[in-house]
Structure formats: structure tokens, C-alpha cells
Amino acid sequence: MYVDVLNEEWILSEGQVRSLLDCIRRQAGGSRSVYPYLVTVAEGALRSSEARSLRVRDVVLRSDGSGELTARHRGQARVIPLRPRFATFLRGWIDEAGLQEDDLLFSGPRGGQLRVAAYARLWEQAQEAVLPHDELLSWRLGEPVDILRESSLVRWLRLGVDVATVAELAGVAPAWLALRYPYCLRLEATEIDWERLAQATRLLEPTAR
Numbered sequence: 059m060y061v062d063v064l065n066e067e068w069i070l071s072e073g074q075v076r077s078l079l080d081c082i083r084r085q086a087g088g089s090r091s092v093y094p095y096l097v098t099v100a101e102g103a104l105r106s107s108e109a110r111s112l113r114v115r116d117v118v119l120r121s122d123g124s125g126e127l128t129a130r131h132r133g134q135a136r137v138i139p140l141r142p143r144f145a146t147f148l149r150g151w152i153d154e155a156g157l158q159e160d161d162l163l164f165s166g167p168r169g170g171q172l173r174v175a176a177y178a179r180l181w182e183q184a185q186e187a188v189l190p191h192d193e194l195l196s197w198r199l200g201e202p203v204d205i206l207r208e209s210s211l212v213r214w215l216r217l218g219v220d221v222a223t224v225a226e227l228a229g230v231a232p233a234w235l236a237l238r239y240p241y242c243l244r245l246e247a248t249e250i251d252w253e254r255l256a257q258a259t260r261l262l263e264p265t266a267r
Contacts, residue, residue, distance in 0.1 A: 061237035068201065070209040074188060075100055078206075081184040082177075092177040094151045095164040099203060101144045103210040103228055104129055106203050110172050112163040119149050131229050138227055177203070211235070215242035 070078070079100065083093045099109045108129045117140075119125040125145035127138045140148070148163075157163065166172045185199050207228075214224050215235065221243065225232040236243050 061234055063240060064208055064238055066241050068205065068208070069212050070205060072213065075206060075209060077188045078181075078184045081187050082180055085180055085183060089167055089176055089180065090155070091164040091166070091172050092180055094147070095172055095177070096181075096203060096206065097144075097147065098127075098164070100206040100210055101141070102127055102129065102138050103207045103214070104138075105131060105207060105229075106174075107131075108229075110164060113159075114152060114157045114161050114163055115159045117148055117152070117163065119145055119152075125149075129229065134229065136226065136229050212239055212242055215239060 079093065079097055082096055086092045095109055098104060098112070099106055102109070108131055111130065112127070116128045117125065118127075119140075123142040123145060125140035125148070127140055127148075128135055129138060130136075151157075152163075162171060164172045166176050181203055182200065185201070189199055191199075211224060211228055214227075215221070221232045221235055225235055228235070
């Protein structure tokens with residue numbers, strides 16, 4: 059399995075993600091689905107295409123403040139737990155937009171599925187406003203919104219969430235995470251006691267002479 063490594067320099071910090079989303083919120087205007095859509099991509103570490111396909115029925119919001127979201131990719135469904143604050147945010151969005159169970163969670167300005175063209179310019183403007191313009195990092199401008207998902211996955215791994223759990227939430231294989239973000243799984247070099255290892259893993263008894 060070949061997977062491109064995403065260089066560590068591409069990853070957005072938590073502060074940058076908050077600033078980008080806040081910028082989108084202030085600029086969205088009539089494209090009111092754009093902000094909650096991008097929040098969902100970031101919070102759930104969803105593929106952008108998965109978030110665009112969500113319907114209200116895919117979101118379960120319980121009275122105790124918990125919830126879950128069902129995302130689908132290539133015919134496979136997975137359930138993502140919602141943090142209480144995010145569950146409250148989605149409840150507010152659904153109520154404010156007057157959405158019904160079968161409605162798209164994030165529709166385009168003219169109805170139908172939200173298209174990339176509906177938010178691409180807003181995303182570009184937010185990047186221009188928030189991200190550094192120095193020679194070292196200016197090349198990050200223009201990165202698609204999926205960098206929000208990538209940054210969340212890296213953050214989870216760095217916080218110590220085990221690889222198997224992150225892989226399940228992201229809808230990928232653990233090996234994919236190891237190849238995509240090797241810097242998150244790098245272990246400190248340790249001196250190996252080869253003699254002790256040989257004793258502990260001995261499979262064959264010495265041959266009598």
C-alpha cells in the first residue's frame with residue numbers, strides 16, 4: 059500500500075483552525091450552510107464529500123447532550139461520537155435552518171447538495187486572511203478544505219488517542235495513518251538488550267551433542 063506522506067508543515071494548528079472558521083462565519087453571508095459544514099469537517103474529521111452528503115437523519119442528538127453522526131464512504135458506514143458542545147452546535151443549526159429528517163444537513167444556496175464552488179472563494183479568502191504569508195509557509199495558501207480533516211486526525215494522534223480508534227473514526231486502516239503521518243507515531247530510540255530478548259523469545263532448545 060503506497061500512501062503519500064503529508065508533511066508536518068502542512069498541518070494547521072488548533073488556533074489556525076479556529077481563526078479560519080471564525081473568518082468563514084463572519085464572511086459567509088447568504089451561504090449560511092458553509093460555516094456549519096466546515097465546522098463539521100473539522101470536528102468529525104470527515105472527508106469533505108462525506109460531510110456534503112449528510113442528511114439530518116444521520117445525526118442522533120440525545121436529551122443528555124450526547125450524540126453521534128453516521129458518515130458514509132464508498133458504501134461503508136461508520137459512527138462518530140459527538141462531543142457535547144458540537145452536538146449542541148448541530149442541534150442549534152438544525153433548529154435554526156428548520157431542517158427535517160430527510161433534508162440535507164448542508165444544502166447549497168439554491169438547494170441541492172452543497173458544491174465546492176459555493177464555499178471555495180470564502181475558504182480562499184479565509185486562508186489569505188489567517189495563514190502566514192512569509193516565504194516559508196505561503197505555499198499552504200490554496201490547500202483544499204480537507205486539510206481540516208487531516209489536521210484533526212494529527213491532533214487526535216498527538217493527544218494519545220490510539221491508532222486503531224483514530225483509524226475507525228476516520229474510516230481508514232491503521233497502516234494508512236502510519237504511512238500518512240509517520241511523525242505522529244515516531245518512537246524514541248532505545249537501547250536493545252539483545253541477550254535478554256534472545257532468552258525471552260527462544261523457540262528452540264539447544265541441540266544435545
